[in-house]
Amino acid sequence: xxxxxxxxxxxxxxxxxxxxxxxxxxxxxxxxxxxxxxxxxxxxxxxxxxxxxxxxxxxxxxxxxxxxxxxxxxxxxxxxxxxxxxxxxxxxxxxxxxxxxxxxxxxxxxxxxxxxxxxxxxxxxxxxxxxxxxxxxxxxxxxxxxxxxxxxxxxxxxxxxxxxxxxxxxxxxxxxxxxxxxxxxxxxxxxxxxxxxxxxxxxxxxxxxxxxxxxxxxxxxxxxxxxxxxxxxxxxxxxxxxxxxxxxxxxxxxxxxxxxxxxxxxxxxxxxxxxxxxxxxxxxxxxxxxxxxxxxxxxxxxxxxxxxxxxxxxxxxxxxxxxxxxxxxxxxxxxxxxxxxxxxxxxxxxxxxxxxxxxxxxx
Amino acid sequence: xxxxxxxxxxxxxxxxxxxxxxxxxxxxxxxxxxxxxxxxxxxxxxxxxxxxxxxxxxxxxxxxxxxxxxxxxxxxxxxxxxxxxxxxxxxxxxxxxxxxxxxxxxxxxxxxxxxxxxxxxxxxxxxxxxxxxxxxxxxxxxxxxxxxxxxxxxxxxxxxxxxxxxxxxxxxxxxxxxxxxxxxxxxxxxxxxxxxxxxxxxxxxxxxxxxxxxxxxxxxxxxxxxxxxxxxxxxxxxxxxxxxxxxxxxxxxxxxxxxxxxxxxxxxxxxxxxxxxxxxxxxxxxxxxxxxxxxxxxxxxxxxxxxxxxxxxxxxxxxxxxxxxxxxxxxxxxxxxxxxxxxxxxxxxxxxxxxxxxxxxxxxxxxxxxxxxxxxxxxxxxxxxxxxxxxxxxxxxxxx
Numbered sequence: 001x002x003x004x005x006x007x008x009x010x011x012x013x014x015x016x017x018x019x020x021x022x023x024x025x026x027x028x029x030x031x032x033x034x035x036x037x038x039x040x041x042x043x044x045x046x047x048x049x050x051x052x053x054x055x056x057x058x059x060x061x062x063x064x065x066x067x068x069x070x071x072x073x074x075x076x077x078x079x080x081x082x083x084x085x086x087x088x089x090x091x092x093x094x095x096x097x098x099x100x101x102x103x104x105x106x107x108x109x110x111x112x113x114x115x116x117x118x119x120x121x122x123x124x125x126x127x128x129x130x131x132x133x134x135x136x137x138x139x140x141x142x143x144x145x146x147x148x149x150x151x152x153x154x155x156x157x158x159x160x161x162x163x164x165x166x167x168x169x170x171x172x173x174x175x176x177x178x179x180x181x182x183x184x185x186x187x188x189x190x191x192x193x194x195x196x197x198x199x200x201x202x203x204x205x206x207x208x209x210x211x212x213x214x215x216x217x218x219x220x221x222x223x224x225x226x227x228x229x230x231x232x233x234x235x236x237x238x239x240x241x242x243x244x245x246x247x248x249x250x251x252x253x254x255x256x257x258x259x260x261x262x263x264x265x266x267x268x269x270x271x272x273x274x275x276x277x278x279x280x281x282x283x284x285x286x287x288x289x290x291x292x293x294x295x296x297x298x299x300x301x302x303x304x305x306x307x308x309x310x311x312x313x314x315x316x317x318x319x320x321x322x323x324x325x326x327x328x329x330x331x332x333x334x335x336x337x338x339x340x341x342x343x344x345x346x347x348x349x350x351x352x353x354x355x356x357x358x359x360x361x362x363x
Numbered sequence: 364x365x366x367x368x369x370x371x372x373x374x375x376x377x378x379x380x381x382x383x384x385x386x387x388x389x390x391x392x393x394x395x396x397x398x399x400x401x402x403x404x405x406x407x408x409x410x411x412x413x414x415x416x417x418x419x420x421x422x423x424x425x426x427x428x429x430x431x432x433x434x435x436x437x438x439x440x441x442x443x444x445x446x447x448x449x450x451x452x453x454x455x456x457x458x459x460x461x462x463x464x465x466x467x468x469x470x471x472x473x474x475x476x477x478x479x480x481x482x483x484x485x486x487x488x489x490x491x492x493x494x495x496x497x498x499x500x501x502x503x504x505x506x507x508x509x510x511x512x513x514x515x516x517x518x519x520x521x522x523x524x525x526x527x528x529x530x531x532x533x534x535x536x537x538x539x540x541x542x543x544x545x546x547x548x549x550x551x552x553x554x555x556x557x558x559x560x561x562x563x564x565x566x567x568x569x570x571x572x573x574x575x576x577x578x579x580x581x582x583x584x585x586x587x588x589x590x591x592x593x594x595x596x597x598x599x600x601x602x603x604x605x606x607x608x609x610x611x612x613x614x615x616x617x618x619x620x621x622x623x624x625x626x627x628x629x630x631x632x633x634x635x636x637x638x639x640x641x642x643x644x645x646x647x648x649x650x651x652x653x654x655x656x657x658x659x660x661x662x663x664x665x666x667x668x669x670x671x672x673x674x675x676x677x678x679x680x681x682x683x684x685x686x687x688x689x690x691x692x693x694x695x696x697x698x699x700x701x702x703x704x705x706x707x708x709x710x711x712x713x714x715x716x717x718x719x720x721x722x723x724x725x726x727x728x729x730x731x732x733x734x735x736x737x738x739x740x741x742x743x744x745x746x747x748x749x750x751x752x753x754x755x756x757x758x759x760x761x762x763x
Binding site: 045209215266269290291295313316320 | 392393394395425428479579580581585586589618630632633635664665666669673676677678679680684686701702703706707708709710713714716717720723744745746748
């Protein structure tokens with residue numbers, strides 16, 4: 001365990017804002033949109049591919065010889081699935097290597113599946129040297145308590161773990177260049193990240209209050225940014241807009257909004273005029289039929305009608321997507337397109353998404 | 364069509380027309396269209412003469428949006444819908460209400476119902492209670508179950524369609540009432556309540572040696588002030604614990620009772636179907652009635668007889684022909700003679716590939732659960748934002 005070396009104590013709070021200069025040690029000449037951000041929180045509507053995008057972002061951030069921690073907080077072993085690994089324990093272990101460029105070294109992605117129980121025991125050990133007591137608390141149902149009557153404790157333990165990883169130093173140097181957190185879905189993100197403020201409100205004084213204050217400072221600092229993953233569909237886009245507004249108006253102060261990652265973007269095969277024609281259903285079926293016949297396909301007339309119907313559906317969807325794209329411009333945040341990996345998402349696809357993020361300046 | 368035998372068809376109309384069906388629980392992982400499905404089922408059932416209330420727990424107000432209501436609250440609101448014109452239609456007129464769970468309001472009501480006014484006021488004013496009842500994740504599941512129980516007891520509707528919270532996993536919903544029970548039996552509760560009670564000291568001695576250490580740690584970690592707030596809160600709630608327990612048990616029994624039907628909602632994606640699989644297995648273990656799986660957003664093609672490979676091959680042939688016609692310059696597909704056909708063929712191939720990928724994923728589910736009835740809902744080119752859209756969703760999956 002590296003914990004013995006961890007400089008993570010209440011004494012450090014004051015020092016923390018002085019260490020930022022250290023974090024610049026690994027900055028390459030290349031500018032990205034999020035230079036200076038060290039905790040990347042990735043959220044989005046359920047099912048939009050948060051975990052995949054978080055994994056790709058971690059890979060993208062790691063290239064150039066960086067060390068990045070990818071952290072998961074919902075206990076679903078999503079990282080293991082995305083990186084095609086067996087289930088991961090509560091332990092930081094290397095799961096991927098970012099590709100080296102012609103002039104740049106590769107980098108390392110570590111993964112951690114954080115669960116509140118382990119985080120609590122670790123916390124008690126670290127602060128109070130109370131490992132046994134932690135186990136006793138567990139036996140007494142403290143974790144049940146946390147997840148039933150005080151689920152906020154669970155959240156603060158998880159955000160606290162991220163804050164710890166971001167600030168952790170060894171031999172005077174930061175251990176991780178960046179931490180990427182695969183966070184809860186947008187519907188819960190404000191509450192999840194703001195929980196330290198909530199706990200601070202509950203506990204007016206005492207050690208929990210101090211801990212919560214530290215976590216809160218990290219979450220609300222310019223070193224933290226929350227990225228949103230979405231599709232170009234109405235509901236996920238609405239959640240992005242709602243989520244952005246929520247983060248900007250949090251009771252505990254705003255939390256920095258990051259980029260908007262548009263997942264599974266399909267390139268259109270049609271020209272703008274073809275799209276317009278298709279949208280209104282005025283596609284020239286005859287033209288398609290001639291083409292099909294030329295290519296030696298039978299039944300060209302009826303098939304042309306069916307293909308025209310598909311084109312119309314495609315164009316209607318594309319028009320809807322264009323509208324959603326415009327709505328996503330409203331918050332004024334950078335937007336990144338992630339291409340659809342049509343033949344099924346795998347590790348290779350993940351590296352392609354990482355490259356796309358880097359090409360567009362997200363990392 | 365597939366190597367795996369086709370699953371039985373989920374007959375949704377039979378389910379909603381059966382007057383014995385009183386509760387439909389829509390569950391599944393986030394982002395699979397649970398809320399829209401719940402709303403579409405509600406609308407369809409109302410159109411077929413049921414008196415329906417749809418309960419959503421979704422904070423994103425999606426249900427309200429699709430039902431044309433600006434917002435929903437903790438009280439069922441009527442959703443005006445036009446009766447369908449059907450020749451020879453003599454079905455009785457149905458009704459549709461919709462509501463969104465207000466977690467805090469629901470919690471407050473339980474407190475008010477179970478404690479005398481003084482004690483209720485004391486609990487409601489406790490900072491710990493306020494934070495817990497309005498903010499934290501997890502409370503939502505209990506309150507959703509509580510609300511479902513209330514609606515069922517009220518007996519004003521003959522069908523309740525409930526959409527489960529967007530929790531990290533579909534299983535949270537099922538576990539919530541049980542977890543509450545376990546928590547109430549927990550030693551921690553005793554630990555926290557004891558010091559506040561008269562004669563607590565004597566009881567304290569009976570507990571094991573870990574007790575002193577735990578109290579010590581709690582004081583040290585939480586600080587005296589927090590511990591006092593928690594103790595006040597817990598001991599104030601203590602009197603109503605019996606009530607809580609009873610309600611949790613009632614709701615759990617309700618979920619197992621005849622008349623309740625679980626629908627597992629999924630999209631043809633690995634994560635969603637994996638979650639659906641877990642849920643189906645869990646329902647089996649708990650002896651809870653599973654009606655079937657609704658597979659949303661399935662891509663189909665009206666030209667499925669043209670395979671992806673042939674389609675791509677034809678596109679290549681045409682592109683080569685165009686290239687020759689332009690003197691071998693190749694050029695972009697758009698400028699050439701067969702541009703439209705080439706685009707159509709490529710799009711078709713893409714759709715066929717997607718459809719095949721979806722089919723592969725669904726087959727895993729069907730192979731593991733061959734007896735679970737399935738209804739497929741084709742992907743809609745447009746988003747659902749009104750009752751007509753909702754009705755179209757209903758039509759498509761009920762037609763199956």
